[in-house]
Amino acid sequence: xxxxxxxxxxxxxxxxxxxxxxxxxxxxxxxxxxxxxxxxxxxxxxxxxxxxxxxxxxxxxxxxxxxxxxxxxxxxxxxxxxxxxxxxxxxxxxxxxxxxxxxxxxxxxxxxxxxxxxxxxxxxxxxxxxxxxxxxxxxxxxxxxxxxxxxxxxxxxxxxxxxxxxxxxxxxxxxxxxxxxxxxxxxxxxxxxxxxxxxxxxxxxxxxxxxxxxxxxxxxxxxxxxxxxxxxxxxxxxxxxxxxxxxxxxxxxxxxxxxxxxxxxxxxxxxxxxxxxxxxxxxxxxxxxxxxxxxxxxxxxxxxxxxxxxxxxxxxxx
Numbered sequence: 001x002x003x004x005x006x007x008x009x010x011x012x013x014x015x016x017x018x019x020x021x022x023x024x025x026x027x028x029x030x031x032x033x034x035x036x037x038x039x040x041x042x043x044x045x046x047x048x049x050x051x052x053x054x055x056x057x058x059x060x061x062x063x064x065x066x067x068x069x070x071x072x073x074x075x076x077x078x079x080x081x082x083x084x085x086x087x088x089x090x091x092x093x094x095x096x097x098x099x100x101x102x103x104x105x106x107x108x109x110x111x112x113x114x115x116x117x118x119x120x121x122x123x124x125x126x127x128x129x130x131x132x133x134x135x136x137x138x139x140x141x142x143x144x145x146x147x148x149x150x151x152x153x154x155x156x157x158x159x160x161x162x163x164x165x166x167x168x169x170x171x172x173x174x175x176x177x178x179x180x181x182x183x184x185x186x187x188x189x190x191x192x193x194x195x196x197x198x199x200x201x202x203x204x205x206x207x208x209x210x211x212x213x214x215x216x217x218x219x220x221x222x223x224x225x226x227x228x229x230x231x232x233x234x235x236x237x238x239x240x241x242x243x244x245x246x247x248x249x250x251x252x253x254x255x256x257x258x259x260x261x262x263x264x265x266x267x268x269x270x271x272x273x274x275x276x277x278x279x280x281x282x283x284x285x286x287x288x289x290x291x292x293x294x295x296x297x298x299x300x301x302x303x304x305x306x307x308x309x310x311x312x313x314x315x316x317x318x
Contacts, residue, residue, distance in 0.1 A: 046163055048098040051107040052080075054143045054287040054296070055100045055127065055152065061292070062156040062174045066167050070096075073107075076286040079260050081232065085109045093117050097163060100156075103128030104140035123159060130155055138206070138227070141285065145210035146182075146189055149293060153178050181294050188301040189215050196308045202243065202252040204266040205229045208283045211301065212256075217308075220246050229258075229266060240265060247272045254279045254307035259316070260286060279307035282315040291317075 046067045050056030056071035063069065070092045073080050093099060093110070094117030101110040103126040114124060127142060131151055142148045157175040161168035189211070197216035203209065206226040212219050225243050228235035235243075246252045247269065255273040257266065259282045273280050281303045287296045296317075303314035 044164055046098060046160065047096050049092045049096040051101040051110050054293050057287060057293045058149055058153055059100060059156050061178050062153055062171055063160055064170065064174055066164055067160065073286055074289060076260065076284045076288045080285050081261065083109065085113055089113055090116055097122060098159065099124045101126055102140060102142060104133060104137055106140040123163065125155060125159060127152055139209050141207040141210065144208050146186060146214050150179055150182065185294060185297045185301060188298060192301060192305045199308050200252045201254050201256060202246045203256040204269055205258040205261055207258055207285050208256050220252050229261065235265060243269060244272060247276050247278055250276065252278065254281055256281045256283050258283055258285065260284060279311050279313040280315055281307050288317060
């Protein structure tokens with residue numbers, strides 16, 4: 001995701017660097033670094049920032065009353081690849097003791113923000129690096145991998161315990177609850193795999209590919225097509241024709257459609273799927289704000305099973 005017109009825009013970050021001194025003195029924009037009082041009456045709230053709201057939601061579940069999380073990308077109705085960092089984002093990062101980002105170039109603007117607001121006491125978690133994903137990893141949408149968040153949640157509990165050792169037992173109790181809460185999603189994936197293993201599907205972009213792999217489904221869309229759409233470049237006419245033929249000739253049972261990355265090519269595919277009566281499952285890169293990470297993943301997995309089992313389209317979720 002390092003080339004193409006849909007890369008995250010860095011243009012405003014240059015201005016943030018130039019205005020960094022003014023930002024740190026702006027009381028209306030700068031979050032408190034002292035923290036708010038928790039239920040015990042002590043000032044131990046950890047100020048945290050998460051580039052993606054899915055990570056922010058999990059961090060809030062682990063941190064509970066001792067962490068105040070500010071997510072940056074929160075709107076599921078816009079293309080996150082076009083996100084422009086703001087002075088408000090810089091202020092949040094500047095006042096954070098803990099910053100979480102996906103890495104792999106998905107949220108490269110965070111590195112700029114961190115450089116613009118240096119802090120010796122800040123802990124930065126790059127999820128991809130922490131989980132051992134190399135720079136050549138093709139698909140950065142790690143939160144759709146059911147193996148990701150248990151590891152990330154454990155990392156959050158360990159990190160928060162280092163920042164606030166007195167609450168380590170509290171953080172690890174929340175971690176146990178979080179791990180238990182993932183069982184419903186894990187059961188859904190197992191059921192999907194049991195009932196539809198090997199089922200052929202098509203996608204407009206690889207945001208859900210890790211979930212498809214976990215469920216044993218067969219993604220028929222050429223990687224070159226997926227990568228082109230992800231990076232905001234035009235797919236070759238040959239791969240576009242290959243993708244369209246999957247729908248025209250009913251070679252797939254459903255189309256997984258990224259609702260946040262829409263262009264003429266993906267719109268044509270959506271219309272073609274509808275015309276050919278192939279069910280569509282709308283996927284999101286950004287967690288809808290009415291859901292938790294767990295309920296988001298459960299909703300997407302239920303929609304996928306409904307499409308494959310019953311031919312039911314679910315173009316949007318809550």
